[in-house]
Amino acid sequence: MNISAIHRNTLDLLLAMGRESHPREFAALLSAESGVISEVHLIPGSIGGEASAQVPFEMVPLHLGITGSAHSHPNGAIWPSDADIRFFSVSGSCHIIVGYPYGPDDWRCFYPDGTPVTLEVVP
Numbered sequence: 001m002n003i004s005a006i007h008r009n010t011l012d013l014l015l016a017m018g019r020e021s022h023p024r025e026f027a028a029l030l031s032a033e034s035g036v037i038s039e040v041h042l043i044p045g046s047i048g049g050e051a052s053a054q055v056p057f058e059m060v061p062l063h064l065g066i067t068g069s070a071h072s073h074p075n076g077a078i079w080p081s082d083a084d085i086r087f088f089s090v091s092g093s094c095h096i097i098v099g100y101p102y103g104p105d106d107w108r109c110f111y112p113d114g115t116p117v118t119l120e121v122v123p
Contacts, residue, residue, distance in 0.1 A: 010038055011121055014028075018072035018074075019101075021072060025073065030070055032065075067093060068092035069095045074099075078097050088114070092112075094111070
């Protein structure tokens with residue numbers, strides 16, 4: 001599925017999750033409808049840490065139609081690490097990083113190889 005946008009309320013939720021979990025990192029999976037990211041799925045057994053979040057993929061229900069992932073960078077660096085890119089390669093085609101201080105512009109989206117992609121924010 002070609003992802004072209006994210007719903008404003010979904011993006012607001014991701015930014016709020018970053019604020020609420022700070023200074024620990026959170027990780028979640030995303031799904032989309034008609035090319036628009038619309039749902040956030042928390043994963044049972046995920047462990048948020050100050051350096052990274054661990055996601056047990058055996059706990060991810062296959063029927064969710066996962067299109068990508070989202071996680072926070074409490075240090076404010078909104079660029080994928082090598083570990084992020086390894087995670088991206090097994091978790092869909094569109095990946096969002098939200099960073100401290102989690103304001104409306106403190107996020108970026110990436111393809112699995114770490115290339116930035118622009119998403120439209122829609123109502």
